Amino acid sequence: MANQRRDVFRFRIELLDIQPPIWREILVPASYSFWDLHVAIQDAMGWEDYHLHEFQVPEPESGELLRIGLPDDEGFGTGTVTLPGWTVGVIEWIEEAGQTFDYDYDFGDGWKHRITLVGVEPRIKGQRYPQCLAGARACPPEDCGGVWGYENLVEALLDPKHPDHEDLRNWVPNGWGPEIFKASDVRFDNPKRRWKLVFGEA
Structure with a gap:
């Protein structure tokens, strides 16, 4: 069983429906909430957090999807309430290697990511987390029109x-190319800082 103070989660993130795959492997503290994980995914992939997001986590017993993201009392027409990510710990639902769940970003372009818990590892003293360990290929530019547009x-x-x-060469971000990615270039934002930026609270 994972210990949220002593362990880290190793996650593989893969953007679905694109070949060759666009993927990342990251380490995050086991104490992370789903909001914290959202920020880490955005930063590791290279998204700019301009749009709505939602995790879809299968409940172990029923198999029903638990929706976690930005608070939504109306269920976006699905009839299912989306829980606020900062109130739900990842460890409450995810702690066994091999577990998978989905992360949707930008409901217009429809970017779907498959998240896999590769393993649970002990924190290394003196190391800073999160970390991006590996990955391949550049994240699609924001608002490029989903998989077809990309x-x-x-x-x-x-x-x-x-x-x-x-x-299009003038439209894409300067220096962007579909094969360009270096894990060492990834910089992670503080999830609390991002929360204040999104919700405008000092």
């Missing part, structure tokens, strides 16, 4: 004769 974007960027090549 595939068209990459096709146009790789073909100088494509009619949209020049416009």
Whole structure:
């Protein structure tokens, strides 16, 4: 059983429906809430936290999906309330290697991530967490139109004769390329700072 003060979770994050895969492997404290994990996923993947998000975690006994993210009293029309992520500890639902759950980001573009708990490890004294250990390929640019838009974007960027090549080359972030990623470049924000930034509280 994981200990939230002494252990860290090793998670693999994979963006679904894109080949070759876009993925990251991170270590986060076992004391993290789902809000904290959301911030770590955003930073590791390279998203900019512009849009809504939601975790979908299967309940072990019933298999029903527990929805965790930004508070929602109306269930976004699904009839299911979304619990506020900062009130739910990851360890309450996830602590066995091999467990998987989903993380949706930007309901318009529809980015779905599969999160897998690779393992539970002891904290190393003096190490700072979270950490990005490995990964592959760049995160799609924000608002590029989901999987279909991303595939068209990459096709146009790789073909100088494509009619949209020049416009899209100027539109993507400076230095962005579909294969560019270095785990050592990842910088993690403080989840409490991000919460205050999002909700405008001092």
